[in-house]
Amino acid sequence: MRGQKERRFAVNLKHESGFRFISQASEDGRLHGNPYVSDEPDPVGEASGPATPALLGSAIGHCLSASLLEALRHAHVEVLGFETEVVAIVKPNEDGLPRIDGVDVQLRPTVKNRSAETKRCSGIFEKYCTVSSSLKKGIEIRVNVDWQLAE
Structure with missing residues (x-):
């Protein structure tokens, strides 16, 4: 966008x-x-x-996945598969009310091999994610790219 x-x-x-x-x-x-x-x-x-925390997790995961996919496509890196796992952690706050304490995101793109392009894409894609960039000020979002190499 x-x-x-x-x-x-x-x-x-x-x-x-x-x-x-x-x-x-x-x-x-x-x-x-x-x-x-x-x-x-x-x-x-x-x-x-x-549930609502899962829907929020889905929005975060989709946006981050799409941002990384777009960066890889612009870099002409062929993506052979892509899976993402998101865990939204809900814990009681100081008043005992449930709140989203953080979100863990595992992105698993499958590529033929790691390259300078995949490294560069790993370093830039998060800033293009509208959802996570907007939420980071209030919720800790931990992102990990776990590159999968095609056999």
């Missing part, structure tokens, strides 16, 4: 039951993808869909 003007991403949530919501993402009235379910885990919800 670099070099673009302001954009407004919307999500409309409709309460279904308990703590379960059906959400639909859009931008300027154009729907993005299919509706999706979110729910709270036990003991309050039924865990029928991802």
Whole structure:
């Protein structure tokens, strides 16, 4: 989204039951993808869909993955596969209320070999991630790139 003007991403949530919501993402009235379910885990919800910390983790992981993928493509590095694992850590704060204490992100791109280009991409991609760059001031986000070499 670099070099673009302001954009407004919307999500409309409709309460279904308990703590379960059906959400639909859009931008300027154009729907993005299919509706999706979110729910709270036990003991309050039924865990029928991802909980809010998992959705936040998904947004962070997707954005970082896309940023690294874009950097690698610009560097003409062939990516043969890509997996990402994100763990959002929720702990009680000083008032005993659950808060996101940090987020651990493991990016696992598969390439033919490590090179100067992969090293350079590792050093620059995070600054292009809109989501993690916006959240870092309030949440510690720990990112590790675990290069996988194709056999």
